[in-house]
Amino acid sequence: MRVGIIGGGQLARMMHAASIGLGIRVSLLAEGPDVSAAQVVHDVVVGDWSDPAVVAAFARAVDVVTFDHEHVPTPILEALVADGVAVRPGPHALVYAQDKAAMRERLAPYGHAPANRVVATPDDLRAFGDEVGWPVVAKTSRGGYDGKGVWTVHDPSGAHVPFESRSAGPTEAQGRGHADVRVVAEEHVPFVRELSALVVRSPHGQAVAYPVSQTVQLDGICVETTTPAPGLTEAQATECQRLALDLAAGLDVTGVLAVELMEAPDGRILVNELAMRPHNTGHWSIDGACTSQFENHLRAVCDMPLGLPTARAPWTVMRNVLGGPRADLVKGLDEVLARDPSLRVQ
């Protein structure tokens, strides 16, 4: 079995580590010859994931295509499917992780949503804010990541900002190939904490739910998770897992579905974002669960039986350390590893 991963980031790198024991061969479509995953995968194609010809040629050489990120334009993926390529998750599901406007619309029947509306102009945004109360949160419908493409608009005077910013910077780059970048306005939820419900689903519908994690986001980046989420009642945990399983089945997701949730002061659980790939709120599972999210994602996209998602310890805490431009973090690790020989680094 040969899995083609589009995108050469850390998630592809970690998927490769998980593929080795399963005997699954990985091919990588990487943005450059030395990106994170390209350093460790044997079969690397360097090319542009927004170029239909590049993606089609890459896909023809593998048994199934999956993703390190959610940026590949839907028409490119639909063309692959029309060509008979196994794309997992399929574009009909992935669109709800790519397009926040489509997600809010599709998820309306499931409840668990803050008030929200697609807004076309600053005036629309002002009207929405006046209706639900300020501040409001504005998001580009496509291309945002790690806090980019999300704005907290505190009062009507800032309503123009999302419309000016959405066409500049990394958001534009990530959104390239998409004609329909819109702005979604959402009620600002003064949440008491964020949670993540991560499930994995097979093409034939087998699914597993990981224990729910409490997550801490800083500037839009997940910096810490604790699993299981401390103090979450069994009823709340089950509600989160059931919602994620329902969404995975309802949207026909294959592989990981990470549902980022907000816990409101009144105990309501609200959906913030969806991701359909291994997710940084699930990194704890590499050492903390019987089967990691990366292994289960690969098992799912290869239609193999899924592994047990059970936690291996009463508590697992994950800290996310971003190296930024540092090429070699290994030396810095020594002191930390010496201090705690039970610490795991991935």
Added chain:
Amino acid sequence: MRVGIIGGGQLARMMHAASIGLGIRVSLLAEGPDVSAAQVVHDVVVGDWSDPAVVAAFARAVDVVTFDHEHVPTPILEALVADGVAVRPGPHALVYAQDKAAMRERLAPYGHAPANRVVATPDDLRAFGDEVGWPVVAKTSRGGYDGKGVWTVHDPSGAHVPFESRSAGPTEAQGRGHADVRVVAEEHVPFVRELSALVVRSPHGQAVAYPVSQTVQLDGICVETTTPAPGLTEAQATECQRLALDLAAGLDVTGVLAVELMEAPDGRILVNELAMRPHNTGHWSIDGACTSQFENHLRAVCDMPLGLPTARAPWTVMRNVLGGPRADLVKGLDEVLARDPSLRVQ
């Protein structure tokens, strides 16, 4: 940090999987372009490990050299060391895993040995057998593996076999480059079971000892391990671990030292073989220990702090399934994985 691994077998493959999380880059000197580890490592050099020029060129491009197997001739490694290359374990230690005659001689002061003697002729072997009692075990001093290069000689009439066989077949191939393949005769120990004491040691002398495993060998191949060894007394387990730690320090081993042991009917613990690389009796540690033998081997050869070797479950059982000529075992896995979602495959 770039680690060069000589040999492209499953041990190199598993080391690569462990390297990814640590941010250690692996270069592989592989016997062919599609051997086990070459399928998954990015930086692969195809070449002959018995060619001094090939090994020297490979070593110059990495920070430290380590091994998938113990077959590289000592003079080639000594030349690397003279050239300033970090070779871990070094040839002065590795020779005791390569040469059983040298091992028996060097380990004599440690006790824990069956009666043994280097024999030059069938007559010498007959004299040894008459002295210690038949049957006796004869081994080529170099190049044996997985049961090849080992003979049980039941009576004096079979004493010629080891001398005729040592120059033919895979044993000869693995022993190439060695002028001094000798025959070691050993007392036949009617052991009640085999054990493995696996330790890892850093260049500066930090060392960790894994729980002792009970191992089952079939036709010279390790087919099953149980960790910790059932029914082993704490005193016996400590004796095994202490012996392995003493040997690692005494022989100045860097990385894994696996000491294969026999438990005699009277409770004596006798050394059977040494290995200085990750060992198939330590595969249980991938999922069963806090830090796997592969990660600790890499940490050791990179002189990083070692990780906790503690078991993560009361019992861990490893079964070794050899694929032989089958190129794709993945399909066959499905039924097994479906039957037990907690099963781990590596």
